[in-house]
Amino acid sequence: MDNQYDKVRRSTTPLQLDVVEAFARGRLTRREFIQRATVLGLSMGAIGAVIAACGGSTASSAAPVVSTAPGASTAASAAASVPAVAGGTIRVAIQRPAGPVDPIAMLDLGNYGTTAQCFEFLCALDKAGSNITEGLATKWTPNTDGTVWTFDLRQGVKWWGDGKPFTAADVVGTMERLVASGNAGLKGVLGPGGAVAKDDKTVVFTLLGGNGNFPYLVSVFNPQSLITPADYVAGTTLDKRPTGTGAWKLVTFNQATGATYARNDDWWGGKTALDTTEFIYFDTIGPMVTAYQGQQVDALVQFDVLSGKALFDDTNFNVIATEAALHRQIWMRTDKGQFADKRVRQALALTFDRPALIQGLFQGKAQIGNDHPIWPGYPYFDPSIPQRVQNIDKAKALLAEANLTGLTADLHCGQLLEIPDLATLLKSQAAQAGITLNVKVESLDTFYGAWWCPPDPKDPPCSGASELGIVDYGHRATPDVYLNAALKSKGIWNSSQYASPTFDAAFSEFQTSVSVDAQKAACTKLETILNDEVPIGLPYFYNYLAGSSKAFTGIYASALGQMFLSSASKTA
């Protein structure tokens, strides 16, 4: 511990100090410390000083966040090591926007990727693609209990649409629109009037309660929180009023075919190496892959293992595999029917051969799940909860105890990516314990509308769903949505009809805790309860896959369809 470390300790807020102390005492790994400290607004200099003073911790148990094709370097490191040339265009394959390019109302990856070229977030994505870093905000600081957050804004930023300066009024206007629209990330966190401009370069957020993760909610991980001009009224779309503060200016937009962008010479980040970018819209992933193979696109914003097998073997292709909280939940009705007995739910979960599922469905590009939605990448994940492994004898014994030997059930799922294959594999694994699963694969409309969460009856929500099914969940920077909507009593997507006062109390504890120890303690309780009661089976968290030709370098991507090209360039 040296002077530098003491200086950091003296200058931090209580929440920041809590993270520093947690790291110094070995309760956070180096990776977790960086992640938490960044969220709480500690500068990189301060983070470096703390790490240097503490000598780091034991190696993180988590795998690297960004990986590439076998034998290749990461996209980020490639940017540092490969000589680049200025100029040129990159052609990017991306999903067609499913609705208007309205930054506030958009809900799909195609729109997220299209808008994120022009608009920016208060907290941007770091180049490793895993954590937040400075964006339109250069610094953020919480008060002692995480109820008030102060954001210092970047100066000298201009809107390329009209040349006006970016100010705190733009942030306040955006937040008001987000709150009014019921933004899923900010709901219950920020109320009307919660964001106030202290002056032109400072915004103060007064939250509805303490929240240690607030910067995530105004970051790339909440895709609608892109900052738009103060007078960008609700319903305005990027194509109708092209503007932004970002590295790229929208030149052409056609919802059917694609969009083109040109360099924003006034961008605060400097001059981009590429002159222009071209986004080509696709409805399905298969043609994206063939377009890359036919050399008509240079990068893919997203692909899946099944459609993109050939890309893994392509030595000229950089696979950006971002570990993410993307997962499938195998819900089991806890209120009635055959799965109401927790021993039956445990029995089914014990039939899962998780490593085989990960290998068979994702060629290993996924992380093992332990029947709860706390992703191992979250800094408060507790790895000490014993991992459930396949145990057919125990499953049979539990079924016998519950007098349900020879259990038969319908397993409903939608026709989406690997889910039908997952259902088939689960059927064969369950059969080893004498469980007969009848796999029912339907169109997504039918599945969501009839089996997962039908609109009627509304109370309790999702109470018309089948007793067993598989549903997909996207990436979230924090697990609040998974816990609140899918598992809390009367949650809006609680298709297992799980109602546990113990769980609800632990979730409330998690939501209101802001210190590292309190969040970890709450998460330990949540993981323990869910792993024991198994309202959902959760066999894996799979990686988000994007990638590009090695003719380009410096590309990085989020797990939400955003590909960032401001540092991209052609390789020499």
Next chain:
Amino acid sequence: MARYISRRLLLSLVTLWLLATIVFIIANVLPNDVGRTILGPFAPQESVDALNERLGTNRPIFIRYVDTMAGLVTLDFGDSFITGKPVLPDLMAAVARSAKLAGLALFLTIPVAILAGLYAARRRDKLADRGIVLLGVTSSSIPEFVTGTILVVVVGVQLKLLPVLATPPPNADIPTQIRYLLMPATAMAIVYFGYIARMTRSGTIDVLQSDYTRTAAMKGLTTSQTMRRHVLRNALIPTVAVIAVQIGYLFGGIIAVEKIFNYNGMGQTMLFAAQRKDIPTLTAGAIIIGIVYMLATLTSDLIIAWMNPRIRLDSDS
């Protein structure tokens, strides 16, 4: 002739009304929530209810039907549920793209298929005839998406001779556009070669066996004179009818080819609209495809009448 055309146009209006009604019923009676489909499974129910209110999809179905039909009469097809923009400009752009693709496919198919059919008919039961018939049956029995996929893999990915995407860059000149459309058009042309060649062959064989053809030959006309003056005009009548039907199909039904080559013609546009319950786009698109069908069949009837005066178009019977 004028009377015939007027009558056909009037009947077309009735057909279009029926078509619009059927599309409206299919799109509206399916058990689906428009707001939920558009906003997705994770949207809160309040947002879904608000969207349904804004789109008017929670009104009684009869009111919606009357509104839709009134809009069609005034050529106001409404705004897309997805983009919020008027549906007509986007649909017309899709029609233009489909027209280019269908036009190139027909341009590639028709001359080759007709020549092959005529050649086969004149060499009936000989090796050339058998070869053309076999080729026709084979080509028309392989679906477009199989041919398209093979072309993409071999010509596009392996040999890199042609682009694997059909959409040319913005403001591309005509040769470039043709280059981009060549593979999908070829995939379609291969299928229609079989239909048209076989139809031409059988029509020609029928005419070659007719009394007037034998008379023409006996009065000393050369084979080419007989073909040109007596056979072609009569033999091609069924072929013209088949081509007319195929034009309508090419405009609206080539979803598989459009998907493989990522081309946003009418097929993909309509599929996108159907998947997202964009009823205004779906209804207007069906009407436009219906109009294309009707214009194609009307044109073919007029051509057939010109080719064969015995067909009394303006008969009252």
